[in-house]
Amino acid sequence: MPATYIPIQSTTLSSSAATVTFSSIPQTYTDLCVRYAVRDDLAGNTGNSFFIALNSSASGHSNTYIRGNGATVSTGNNTTSTSWTVLYATSATATSNTFASGEFYFPNYTASTAKQGSIFNAHETNATTAFLFSSAHLFNNTAAVTSITFTANSASFVAGSTFHLYGIKKD
Amino acid sequence: MAVFSFKNKTYSRSMLNGNEAYDPGAMVAIASVTTTAGQASVSFTSIPSTYAALQIWVMGRSNEASTNATDLKIQFNSDTATNYAYHILQGNGSAASAAGGATQSTMYAFRALPGNSSTSGIFGAAVVDVHDYASTSKYKTLRVFSGSDRNAADTTYRVQLSSGLWMSTSAVSSVQLSCDVNFAAGSTFHLFGIKG
Numbered sequence: 001m002p003a004t005y006i007p008i009q010s011t012t013l014s015s016s017a018a019t020v021t022f023s024s025i026p027q028t029y030t031d032l033c034v035r036y037a038v039r040d041d042l043a044g045n046t047g048n049s050f051f052i053a054l055n056s057s058a059s060g061h062s063n064t065y066i067r068g069n070g071a072t073v074s075t076g077n078n079t080t081s082t083s084w085t086v087l088y089a090t091s092a093t094a095t096s097n098t099f100a101s102g103e104f105y106f107p108n109y110t111a112s113t114a115k116q117g118s119i120f121n122a123h124e125t126n127a128t129t130a131f132l133f134s135s136a137h138l139f140n141n142t143a144a145v146t147s148i149t150f151t152a153n154s155a156s157f158v159a160g161s162t163f164h165l166y167g168i169k170k171d
Numbered sequence: 172m173a174v175f176s177f178k179n180k181t182y183s184r185s186m187l188n189g190n191e192a193y194d195p196g197a198m199v200a201i202a203s204v205t206t207t208a209g210q211a212s213v214s215f216t217s218i219p220s221t222y223a224a225l226q227i228w229v230m231g232r233s234n235e236a237s238t239n240a241t242d243l244k245i246q247f248n249s250d251t252a253t254n255y256a257y258h259i260l261q262g263n264g265s266a267a268s269a270a271g272g273a274t275q276s277t278m279y280a281f282r283a284l285p286g287n288s289s290t291s292g293i294f295g296a297a298v299v300d301v302h303d304y305a306s307t308s309k310y311k312t313l314r315v316f317s318g319s320d321r322n323a324a325d326t327t328y329r330v331q332l333s334s335g336l337w338m339s340t341s342a343v344s345s346v347q348l349s350c351d352v353n354f355a356a357g358s359t360f361h362l363f364g365i366k367g
Contacts, residue, residue: 004196007366035223035300035365066260068260068269069271072269095338097310097338098309098338099310100312101302101314102314124256124335124336126274127271128271132333134260160308160309
């Protein structure tokens with residue numbers, strides 16, 4: 001019986017990089033999932049947003065999110081853009097050796113309709129203030145997803161950041 | 172030759188040349204535990220360091236004689252020192268809130284376990300993820316999605332996103348799960364390795 005949760009591509013940064021892209025994604029799965037651990041080199045910050053975009057510079061990215069900072073809860077949304085904003089990667093002044101951890105799930109990625117996905121991101125540091133973030137994402141674009149790009153915000157992801165792309169089959 | 176068994180609901184075939192290659196997929200079951208009444212803790216030990224991540228599925232209930240939901244506690248490598256931090260984002264049916272703590276002795280899925288005076292058969296659920304658990308250069312970040320409900324307006328029950336930090340560069344070789352009192356009978360814990 002075939003497996004249903006299949007590794008497609010993995011990247012572990014050996015040096016800093018501003019972007020990480022999964023390209024030429026096979027169109028043979030039902031859903032996609034990216035599991036990642038990220039830290040960037042933005043000086044003076046414990047956390048920094050980063051971006052996820054489908055199909056390079058395609059438009060149609062919007063999202064609704066909820067966020068906690070260890071004390072208060074906030075919610076908001078971002079309307080049509082070339083990427084989704086994720087809060088946050090762990091940054092330079094956070095506890096050393098610490099990386100934010102997250103999962104980006106995107107079902108039905110080959111559909112010729114608008115598509116929805118979700119993210120759960122945990123930014124951690126040894127302090128009361130750290131950020132939990134969950135969002136629902138819309139890709140208002142009828143093209144099948146063929147690439148996923150992670151981009152640091154005015155910074156670079158540091159060595160040791162990892163990104164794993166999985167395909168999930170329904171049968 | 173492939174063998175179908177409708178009685179046993181199985182399908183098997185040999186790995187001879189020409190048959191489809193066997194691919195176990197990325198998610199591999201490592202160990203499972205079902206608790207007895209009053210079991211104090213659950214431990215997964217001798218965890219292989221060959222995966223990219225670990226995932227633990229929990230269906231849990233506390234043995235505490237109360238309807239109140241209680242906390243699931245998570246530690247690594249039997250480390251009980253103040254080498255942890257936690258952060259939570261939650262709703263309890265009345266309000267949403269966030270909290271965090273540094274220099275803690277454990278990580279949490281708060282109020283994930285219904286008390287044992289709740290209606291029989293009600294268990295809380297949690298999915299625990301540890302990415303890069305085998306890294307010897309990183310501290311370990313934990314993500315948990317958990318929730319409990321007992322069909323009542325009880326604010327001790329909640330849905331929660333939580334995270335934890337274990338400040339050690341040792342590979343995670345064991346996981347300890349516990350709660351304030353003990354686990355009720357029938358709580359289940361499944362450990363999976365996820366290949367990268």
